[in-house]
Amino acid sequence: MNYRHSFHAGNFADLVKHALLLWLVDRMRTRGPLTVIDTHAGAGLYDLTGDAVRSREAEAGVARLMASETLPPAIRALAQDVAALNPEGGVRFYPGSPLLVARRLREGDAYLGFEMNPPVVDLLDQALAEYPAAKGRAGDGYVSLAGATANARGPLVLIDPPFEQADDYQRAADAATAVMRRDPSATVAIWTPLKDMETFDGFLRRLSGGKPGPVLVAEARLRPLTNPMKMNGCTLVMLNPPEGAEAVAQEVCGWVAETLGDTGARAEVWWATS
Numbered sequence: 454m455n456y457r458h459s460f461h462a463g464n465f466a467d468l469v470k471h472a473l474l475l476w477l478v479d480r481m482r483t484r485g486p487l488t489v490i491d492t493h494a495g496a497g498l499y500d501l502t503g504d505a506v507r508s509r510e511a512e513a514g515v516a517r518l519m520a521s522e523t524l525p526p527a528i529r530a531l532a533q534d535v536a537a538l539n540p541e542g543g544v545r546f547y548p549g550s551p552l553l554v555a556r557r558l559r560e561g562d563a564y565l566g567f568e569m570n571p572p573v574v575d576l577l578d579q580a581l582a583e584y585p586a587a588k589g590r591a592g593d594g595y596v597s598l599a600g601a602t603a604n605a606r607g608p609l610v611l612i613d614p615p616f617e618q619a620d621d622y623q624r625a626a627d628a629a630t631a632v633m634r635r636d637p638s639a640t641v642a643i644w645t646p647l648k649d650m651e652t653f654d655g656f657l658r659r660l661s662g663g664k665p666g667p668v669l670v671a672e673a674r675l676r677p678l679t680n681p682m683k684m685n686g687c688t689l690v691m692l693n694p695p696e697g698a699e700a701v702a703q704e705v706c707g708w709v710a711e712t713l714g715d716t717g718a719r720a721e722v723w724w725a726t727s
């Protein structure tokens with residue numbers, strides 16, 4: 454397994470995913486105790502003075518976020534979490550999805566994150582040590598998902614693979630539709646890169662074939678999708694999102710495209726099925 458999220462932590466795609474994740478958690482918690490399952494958890498906390506310096510992705514992402522003075526509410530919520538982890542100022546530490554969720558858990562809520570890479574599992578355990586309701590577990594998140602959601606009513610599931618394996622799109626789509634078949638009150642959010650439209654269309658066709666109910670696609674395009682070798686943007690595909698998701702997705706993807714994108718950047722937010 455070659456993928457290291459530490460190179461990408463705090464990039465534009467993390468900002469899209471994490472701002473929308475925070476909104477989903479806050480919104481879904483209003484209904485009662487919430488269970489969050491993260492199939493691909495990562496380390497939980499990233500020190501941006503490591504690998505991220507070489508990639509310069511955080512410099513073009515979270516560093517610019519923290520330097521911006523006016524932020525729309527959903528983006529501001531993420532900036533507040535980042536600021537809380539850096540009490541001395543600057544942006545040395547950036548939270549991953551496990552820590553962002555763990556910090557929000559209240560009595561009765563729970564978080565369970567799966568991670569395949571043993572050294573990353575150790576980092577995940579360290580990041581969650583202070584949060585007894587949040588657990589990391591070694592294992593394949595796709596395989597473990599059915600068991601993890603079996604006793605949870607209306608959970609929030611994040612599927613955030615590295616997309617290094619050729620079958621990640623297929624496994625993500627099938628895992629998501631299996632959750633929705635078992636519990637139509639669940640919400641699933643799947644992160645994908647956006648390189649070319651053909652790959653993404655194939656993924657959406659696979660997903661829609663599983664009849665997952667309402668599917669909202671939130672795209673942040675940093676540039677026109679002309680070079681399929683590049684990550685030209687990203688999406689968060691939300692199955693059965695709470696009311697209000699469309700407007701928040703527009704706010705988040707619009708801010709990211711406008712602030713961090715090149716010429717021709719734009720947000721596209723649309724219902725693939727409703």
Ligand SMILES: C[S@@+](CC[C@H](N)C(=O)[O-])C[C@H]1O[C@@H](n2cnc3c(N)ncnc32)[C@H](O)[C@@H]1O
Pocket residue numbers: 454456458470491492493494495496497548549550551567568569570573592593594595613614615
């Ligand atoms: C994109 S990162 C996750 C980032 C994290 N969700 C966040 O937002 O902070 C993907 C992680 O999935 C792990 N991974 C890869 N395949 C996996 C699998 N089948 N099950 C669980 N984890 C996996 C990788 O080691 C990597 O740490």
